[in-house]
Structures are given as C-alpha cells and as structure tokens.
Amino acid sequence: MxxxxxxxxxxxxxxxxFINDPHSKVVHELKLPVAKAIIDIAVINGSLHGYEIKxxxxxxxxxxxxxxxxxxxxxxxxxxxxxxxxxxxxxxxxDWVGVAICSDKVCSKGFEVIKPSSLNLNKKGFYVAKxxxxxxxxxxxxxxxxxxxxxxRNWTLCEILSxxxxxxxxxDIVREKLKQRSDWKIKEGYAVV
Numbered sequence: 001m002x003x004x005x006x007x008x009x010x011x012x013x014x015x016x017x018f019i020n021d022p023h024s025k026v027v028h029e030l031k032l033p034v035a036k037a038i039i040d041i042a043v044i045n046g047s048l049h050g051y052e053i054k055x056x057x058x059x060x061x062x063x064x065x066x067x068x069x070x071x072x073x074x075x076x077x078x079x080x081x082x083x084x085x086x087x088x089x090x091x092x093x094x095d096w097v098g099v100a101i102c103s104d105k106v107c108s109k110g111f112e113v114i115k116p117s118s119l120n121l122n123k124k125g126f127y128v129a130k131x132x133x134x135x136x137x138x139x140x141x142x143x144x145x146x147x148x149x150x151x152x153r154n155w156t157l158c159e160i161l162s163x164x165x166x167x168x169x170x171x172d173i174v175r176e177k178l179k180q181r182s183d184w185k186i187k188e189g190y191a192v193v
Contacts, residue, residue, distance in 0.1 A: 001104055003040075006053050006080060009102045010041065013111035014051075018043045025179045033130030037069035040080075044178050047075035048171070049117075056084040063092055072127040075171070076117040086114060096120050125162030125170050130155070136177045137161065 007028070011019065018024040024045035031038050041051040050070050054060060063079070070077050071094075078098040079089050089099050098117030103110065129137065137157040141148045146164045148157060161170060 001055055001082060001102065002057060003053055003055050005104055006055055006082075006102045007041070009104065009111060010051065010053075010080060014100070015041070015043065018045065021045065023179075027178075032069055032073055032127075034069035034072050034127055035065065037066055039070060039074070042074075044175050046175075048073065048175060049076040049078070050074040052077065052079050054079055054081045054085055054089065056082045058085075060085060060088060060092065063089070067093060067097060071120055071122040072124045073131065075120055075123070077120065078113075078117050080111075090115055123167060123171070125165070125167045126158050128167070128171055128174050129158035129161045131174055132158075132177055140173055140177070 015026055018026050024043060027042045027044065029038055029040065030042040030050075039050040040053045043049045043051070050073075052063070052066060052070070054063065067077065076098070077096075078100050079093060080100050080102055081089055082103070083101060086099065086101055093099060093115075096118045097115075098113065099115040100111055100113045103112070132140070134154050134157070137154060138148075138150065141157065141161060144161075144165065146160060148160050152160070165173070
C-alpha cells in the first residue's frame with residue numbers, strides 16, 4: 001500500500017471518531033519546531049497524539065531521528081505500518097511508542113493495534129510552546145501575567161513561557177490554542193480535516 005491508502009484506512013477507522021468530534025482537531029502534515037520534522041497526522045484534543053505512517057514503500061532510515069523530535073512534543077505516538085515492517089519497527093521504537101498495522105486485504109481490512117502507545121514522559125516545554133504563532137505566544141503571556149518584552153524573538157518568548165508554566169498547564173493551553181485556530185490551513189499550509 002502507499003501512504004494515501006493508509007491515510008484513508010486511518011480516516012475510516014482510528015480517526016473517524018476524532019474527525020467528527022467538535023473537541024478534537026485532526027491535522028495532516030503538522031510541521032514541528034524540532035529539526036524540521038513533520039508528523040503525518042496529529043490529533044489534538046485532551047492530549048496530542050501523533051501518527052507516523054511507514055508504508056511498505058518507505059524506508060525506516062529516518063524513523064529513529066523522527067521519534068526523537070516527536071518525543072519533545074507529543075503525549076502519544078503511534079507508528080502505523082504494514083506487516084512487512086511491523087517486527088522491525090517494534091525493535092526500533094521506545095517502550096512508550098505504539099505500533100499499529102493497516103491492511104487493505106478483504107479478510108483483514110482495517111487498523112490493528114499491535115503495541116499500544118503509553119504516555120510520553122520526555123516532552124519539553126520549550127518545543128511545545130514553539131507550536132504557537134507569535135500572536136498566540138503574546139496573548140498567553142499576557143493572560144498568565146508573565147513579564148516579557150514585546151520585541152523579544154519568538155524563541156525567547158517560548159523560553160519565558162516554558163520557564164514560567166508547568167509543562168502540564170502549558171500543554172493544555174497550547175492544545176486549546178491549536179484547536180481554536182480557524183485560519184490554520186491558510187496561514188501555515190496545513191491540511192485540517
């Protein structure tokens with residue numbers, strides 16, 4: 001199968017409840033502020049869950065570095081693959097990363113969790129804050145009554161936010177801001193479902 005076929009199966013199975021949930025946002029090709037990484041699909045609701053697709057036509061060469069980048073931001077990660085790569089991916093991923101198989105075969109069509117994901121304890125507040133646009137950073141700093149200079153660079157504002165808010169509170173605020181974006185696709189070129 002190719003990537004689009006796996007995305008379609010994901011949309012019809014694992015992601016279907018999130019797509020129709022007004023409290024969730026599903027974003028394809030979410031650009032991350034770490035090493036120019038992009039996650040294939042991000043589900044934003046009470047947590048941030050990333051889905052990385054590795055079809056049988058992909059290689060696994062970049063996966064270890066991708067997982068490091070994802071670990072700074074996501075609460076949960078699931079690598080979605082086909083049987084061809086399943087065992088190899090299970091060997092590569094850390095304990096907290098899940099693995100699932102997509103299949104388009106008539107007898108086993110769908111999405112099957114082989115290894116469930118668990119909560120990531122490696123998140124970094126600075127990178128979570130870097131998901132925000134500048135106006136969102138300023139708005140949060142003002143709302144939280146955190147002292148900052150308006151002329152500071154974005155990365156400085158991210159440092160100030162991450163230094164002054166607990167990671168769990170910062171993560172909650174960032175997820176809410178991401179879900180509230182109405183012009184996301186236009187402004188950043190993301191595909192929001």
